[in-house]
Amino acid sequence: MAHPRRYSPTDDLLIGLDQALRTVFGRPMTTTRPNPAEGLVEADLDEAERRHVGRLMRVNHSGEVCAQALYQGQAVTAHLPVVRETLERSAAEEADHLAWCESRLRELGARRSLLNPAWYAGSFTLGALTGLIGDRWSLGFVVETERQVESHLEGHLREIPERDIKTRTLIQQMKVDEIHHAQVAGHAGGVALPGPVRWVMKITAKVMTRTAYWI
Numbered sequence: 001m002a003h004p005r006r007y008s009p010t011d012d013l014l015i016g017l018d019q020a021l022r023t024v025f026g027r028p029m030t031t032t033r034p035n036p037a038e039g040l041v042e043a044d045l046d047e048a049e050r051r052h053v054g055r056l057m058r059v060n061h062s063g064e065v066c067a068q069a070l071y072q073g074q075a076v077t078a079h080l081p082v083v084r085e086t087l088e089r090s091a092a093e094e095a096d097h098l099a100w101c102e103s104r105l106r107e108l109g110a111r112r113s114l115l116n117p118a119w120y121a122g123s124f125t126l127g128a129l130t131g132l133i134g135d136r137w138s139l140g141f142v143v144e145t146e147r148q149v150e151s152h153l154e155g156h157l158r159e160i161p162e163r164d165i166k167t168r169t170l171i172q173q174m175k176v177d178e179i180h181h182a183q184v185a186g187h188a189g190g191v192a193l194p195g196p197v198r199w200v201m202k203i204t205a206k207v208m209t210r211t212a213y214w215i
Helices: 009-024 047-077 081-108 116-133 135-159 165-187 195-214
Strands: none
Touching (some): 009 116, 047 116, 047 135, 047 165, 081 135, 135 165
């Protein structure tokens, strides 16, 4: 019976660096899931609509950069192997979102946020810190983050034209996945975060989303 490979600290560092570079500048490692919007008819959007939807997808792309960084930071400092595996599985599905958002940005003629390296660095640090506090708190952070992302995506669905089936289908699948990730983290032992922490998370998310919309 083959034993799982054990990585040295240097290996882990190089793997983490590769993940960071792929997330911010390259193509992330994804699962085999197909893009849910692939093959759907492109909507006839006017210039203002296309620009607005493109900016919303830039926000979502930056959000997925943050999600990758958070999960990777939390996995690095997770105390229990089972918690690390849970975080890594969710991160793999979030990588799908990142690739899907990237594809939609190209189709809309929009660009990534120029601040993605900063979003990644800050989110990785935050994820690592929550992991150091303890696995239950780290998983609780995932639960709250995913719930806020779910609300954020629902807000985008209200803004995107009904005829833009490609973007709406993409966001709806992302929303389903975020709900699932919150449930997984909760079942794994995540605890409810204090009210002030949830409030700070909401304020921080608003700053990021409003900035990424423009920059």
